[in-house]
Amino acid sequence: MNMLHSILYDLVYHSTPLILAVLGGLFAYQANVLNIGLEGMMLMGAFSSSLFVLLTGSLWQGILLSILCTLALGLVFSLFSVTLKSNFIITGFGINLFASAFSSFILKYMRLANINVSLVVDVPALKIHIPVLADIPILGSLLSGHTPITYLSLLLILVVHVVLYKTKLGVYVRVVGENEEAARAVGINSAKIKYLAILIGALFCALAGANLSTERMALFTSNMTAGRGFIAIAAIYCGKAVPVRTTLYAVLFGLAKSLAINLGLVAGPISGLFETVPYLAIVLVLFAVSAVETKNTRLRGFGHE
């Protein structure tokens, strides 16, 4: 029972940064810009939030400044990929390497092994226990006792769905992605829409990063995002950037991570190998999705989507 509780709780815990990353990343994907830089933006969010919390001594100021920092990184990505028409896969990798190198540079400069902000951020106090819900067996484990950004991310699933399908912005984003020429012909400023789509992604990644480091651990360590940005990209691929479907793939990874950690606890000496499970799970899921698709669209030749 205790194990089931931890598995369910960790499921939501580990899904949160991924849900945020996929919800933000799918805008750019819908607008036909593959944002490989999600990883770097998330890392920048994780790094700058803890750095600014340390410097300002205030959680909310820190997160706000961190959002600005990550938006700046998103702006660089937009500038290169939209305005300067770069090869955006390579730009994205540049962004990732930059976030990683820049954060380790600053850590070395400050002579810190990691950024510990536990004096400012009281992690247990951030957890919200929902009165009645907490006592219901399974739902309580799933939904009670999480941090504010976690609840925000659950709310955002709905918000993103509405924005993408029920608002002008959402329609514009999808039209630009579908057919840029046509979008321009009817007077949509496609560059502006792409900038917006990328910046929404950066904003969400900033929150994902802040959740990952500052909010739930009060600690930043080098390269702590550990590939979550790419997992988000895999989830977006599999879910075809449809908000709810993509979120489900993100949760699937959260489940793999949660199972790996909780079963690893009882696995004894081989528990280290359980760390590979989430990554292998992504490969298997990608394989299954692609295998089904290739079977359904069996065409002559190579490269058909």
Place this chain on the structure above:
Amino acid sequence: MKRKMHLMSLLNVVIPVAAALAVGALVILAIGEDPLYTYKILIQRSLFTYRGFLKTLHFASPLILTGLAIAITFKANVFNMGVEGQAVLGAFFAGVVGFTVKGLAPGWHVLLCLLTGVVTGLLFALIPALLKAYFKVDEMVVTLMLNYVVMEVVKFLSQGVFRDPASGYVSTYAVAESAMFKKLFDTDLTAFFFLALGVFLVMLVVFMRSKLGYEITAIGRNPEFAEAAGMRVSRKIVIIMLISGAISGLAGAGFLMSEKYRFTLDFSGNPGLGWDGMLIALLGNHNPVGILIAAILYAALKTGSEYIGLFTSVPKDIVGVIQSVIILFLSVRFLAAHTALWERLQSLFTALRTARTSTGQRTDTP
């Protein structure tokens, strides 16, 4: 016209490097250090001293290989991001063979270890290769995920069965002396550099003169057309990935046997041999000669960064920052081959040529 092309591709490299050095200078200024002095140390120590230069060549050896490994796939528009993982895994198992097998003659032991690295890299590249070629699974995400799998597996193995208990940190046993590359001329240089040069020459022929090289370019331009023209694209993608994996494995194995001698968790460095290789492939424009030059220049940056720490208080991670900014700027081609200016020059040229051929025809007719 060809000279103009060369000039343009040269400028397309010089502009990003200059921009990155400028950004790096700003960062160095921001922490209150002298950028010019830092850069002077960086360049002088790594390129203009005898020992420093040979050290640079030594560090360039694995980078030439990972650069080639990335280039061969990128040129075919296949994104093998797994070079890092393939190199690390190759190095790890080369190391295992290096300390478990005993009593072999030095030459044979070195050969056996290198071969282990090559085979490991090759087999590990087979997974994404088959998934990409026959099921169209996105190779980029798969190889990236497998990199993390490699990291966890080697961490598990080097903390467990292969851990050297005498070492103060997590590390495997050191390879036997018979599996080490010997230092040459009393410097850091080893025979591994010449091995890397050999692979470079082979790849030069493959890229420039072979049927496979032509097919790689064709697939990179348009896979559907290549398939329609009778190239078996799926099979070619597998072959390309396997070559890439084998070279990556060799890079890792050689680096272990010529520099590190034992596997530690920070073996590949930060950002890692594979990522350095990506920068080098991009700088060299996926051309072997370009890659050779870029690898040596980048190795100079790495060698120089060790001296930066000695002579200034700038953290050597500055090199990573510069590297990432170079990649960022390299993603944009500032002087594209199809600018308006270029178009005009071309039309002028064709006009001249048609004029000449038409006058030629006129003289032919009696």
